[in-house]
Structures are given as C-alpha cells and as structure tokens.
Amino acid sequence: MLRGSCSSITFVRTSREPSADELARLQALLTYEETQGSHDFSGTLFLVTPRAGTISPWSSKASDIAHNCGLTMVERVERGVAYDVQTTASLTTAERGAIAVLLHDRMTEMVLADTQDAIVLFSEAEPAPLRYVDISDDASAALAKANTDWGLALSPDEIDYLAENYAELQRNPTDVELMMFAQANSEHCRHKIFNADWIIDGKEQPKSLFAMIRNTPQLVNNVNVLKI
Template identity: 35%
Template sequence: MPLHTDPSSTYLHRFYSSRMVVLSYYRQEPSGTAEHTRLLSRLSDIPGGSVEKLKLETCFYVLTSDKDISKEDEEKLLWIFGKSFQEEKLGKESFLAQEVSNDKLLLEIGPRLNFSTAFSTNAVSICQSVGLNKISRIEKSLRHLISFTEATTVTPEFEACISSKLHDRMTHCRYTEAVQDFGLNVTPDDVFEVDILGEGRSALERANKELGLAFDDWDLDYYTSLFTDKIKRNPTSVECFDLAQSNSEHSRHWFFRGRLVIDEQEHEKSLFKMVMSTQDHTNNNNVIKFSDNSSAIEGFDVRTFSA
C-alpha cells in the first residue's frame, strides 16, 4: 500500500534507534575506470552547465549494535571494505568533503532504504564469517563531486537534473544528508471501503486509478459483479490490492496460458505449452519442469576428499 511519512516516531522505531547505530566509512574511487567514464558520459549533455571534472567516493553505512566498536573489529571491517594496496584511500572521514566549494556540487546517490540490497546480504554474511556478529546491515552509496568548466548557477532544478542522470529512481535515490538509521518512519494509509454497492463500477474505476491497481475492463466488470451480486458488500482498499496482485498476469499467466488464435485460426498449443514442449523429450535430465518457477536436474555420485 502507499506509504506516507509520519513525523512522530513509532515505538518500534524508537526501540530500533536506541539499540542500533550507523557507522560510516569512506573509500576513494579512482578516475578512468569504466564506472567513472560511464558517469562522465551521462553528464556530458547537461543543459546549463558543462562538467569539467568528476571525483567519486563510496560511503559504507554499517548498522550495528556495537556503538563502541573495538579496534580489532574495525580493522576487520576496513579490510573488508578496502582494496589491496590502497589502505590510505579508506577512512572514517569523507575525502570529498574537504574539496567542496561554491563552484562544485556534491551529490550522494544510494539504494532506497525500504529493503536490504543483495550487496548488504553478502556483506553481512562476510562479516559474520570473520566474527563481526553485531552487524546486521551494510549499504553503500556513491558520492559525486562535480566541477564545472565555467561559473554555473546551481539551482534546485539544476541539481535535480544532474541527479536524475546518475541513478534509476526505481531502486536508488539521492541522499541529502548522511544516513543516521535505516528506520523509515512511515505508516500505512488508512484502510477504506470502495463503495461499489453505492456507486457501482465507477467506484472501482476510481480506486483503480488512485491506487494503481492496473485492473483492465474484464477485471473491473468481474469484481463489480462479484461484490454486488455474490458477496453483497464493499471491498476494502486492502482487498483490492490483494486481488490486483493475486490475479495479475505475473501470478496467473492469463495470456501465456490463453488460447492462441492467429488469423481466426486457433492453434493447438498455447504460448506456455510451446515453451514447456521444449523440455518434453529433449532433456531427460530435467526432473522438475516449470513447477512454481523452479526446476531440478538429476545429480550424480562424486568422490570427495576429507582430511
């Protein structure tokens, strides 16, 4: 469901914040790498300013219950974050902060914090393998220090234009300040009834648009009839979300499993049957086929050596 910011912290968030702390570590990134070149290319056609130089650093945000991390544990952490023979390019203070001036722009881009990234899962697993058991999450952002070829007026609109070229809004966002915790401080919208009994299909059409349910005409007709004639009550907004997910093409494969008619002639196999037929006789090693998006193959005996 849609989320909105709640200015008052919940009990869970207060508990979460009081027990955990976020540590920050910074790593200088070299120029001339494929990533550096790619980002420079993206910034090459910014309207209203020309980029002269781009410097990068990675910031690691570490969520831990150990507010006073020991020197030994911190050395392990720095070893994990560092690159070989570049120990001097990793520290607890930002390298780029020392170079910020009025004619330069510092932008930090990182993953959206409403879910742990795959990077975090792997990084935490590595930490646990070396005995850093008090660390529960690690996320990393990329900080960009941008210099311009001539005097440039940096407006909020100009910053937004540059920021949009540096990240995918679906998975990443701009950090306007350092991450202090991973609590979202959000509460769900209130649950409400969709008044199908009183307004008919138009009520469901409005909910479909406002909630982004992606119901098509068939869905709108079917659910209007279902709640009006059979269930005889109004659905809640939560139920509408559930229906939208449960009966989506992703879950049900309506079109993939549907009848295939080309030039008014129905074909024997649906699209899904065509895909499944590739494994009917050609791959006897495949013992589970198209079962809940999973599969399995036959194994074989191997000799192992154990000291």
C-alpha cells in the same frame, strides 16, 4: 570536461551509542574494499543510494553479519557510492540532472546532494489504517474508482467479478484485499495474455506465446538453451 573520483560510504543505524570496542569491531567489519577512504569532497557530490523506502539485498546480508558478530545494537546497515565530480564551472540544475541520470539506476536507486540527506534511508512510515471501498450503492463504479485511484490495473471483467463476489459476501472490500487480488491476478503472476489461446483471422493458433518460446529448445534439444 568532467573528472572526478568515487568511494563507497556506509551508513549505520544503531539502537544506542556503540562502545569503543563495538565501534572498532564495526569499523573493521565495514573496511572491506580499497574505495573506502577519505570522504572529503572538493567537487560536486552525487551520492547514489538505494531508493528511500527500500532495503537493498546488500543491507539485509550486511545487517545479518553485524548481528552474527555480536553487534546487536546495529539495527540496519546500508551503503552508497559517492561520486566527487570536478568541473570547471558550477553546474546548473539541468546539468546536475543530466549527470545524475548517468550515475544511477532510477528503478532501484536515488541521487542525494549531501551525506546528511542519507537519513532518509532509515525513515519509516507509520502503518496506514485499512481503507474500505463502499459498494453498497454501485459496486462496479466504486471499484472502478478505486482501481484508478490506487493504480490496481484491474480489467473491466475483473472489476465485475469483484463486484459480484463481494456482493455475495455482503461486505465491503479493503484496499489490502484489492491490492493482493490485483497482484496475484496480474499478467506478471498468471500470464493471462502470454499463456492464452490465440485466434488470428478466425483461426485458432496451435501455440501460445509461452509455447512459442518453449518451442525452440524442444526443436534443438540444446542443453545450453534456458528452458522456461
């Protein structure tokens, strides 16, 4: 049987040590809900925070509010939820993992075992230098390797297109250029498949997948139907 409690914890990075007045204002600003209380954990701690390397929407807004309140030494504010889980016996690694899965969204969040580990929220990596793909020998092969190594998800025809055009430009592409091309030309942005023409058994279909979705509100003319 599991039981426990949870409370929110706010983490603040400052450019300098705040004065007593600034600290009092910051504490008043960050006392905003009843779950903010004691952080004395008697059980197993599961600290759920935004994923390292990301800045949550809450953080962006909270940091702006702190600056507007004159707390210019605040560089960034972030928060997490601390779950204090009580168990009758020590948890195994597998059991901890099973509980963590239930407590967070692995797409946007991570689970830490100690509040001191939250320092990773404010870690910043140095910008990496540009990387170039040498297309002087075999452009298609070099781009295909970069596609695999960097996870660009380019199709064969897109690789051929890039090879041809950079050959005309007479220069090597950079990793930034290839990533921007991959994202701007992706299914998410261009809907190359979802908005494409369909031919089934040699017969061209009258509607694309997007047109099929739009067809419903067009037929019912219902204002409550979300139109894409």
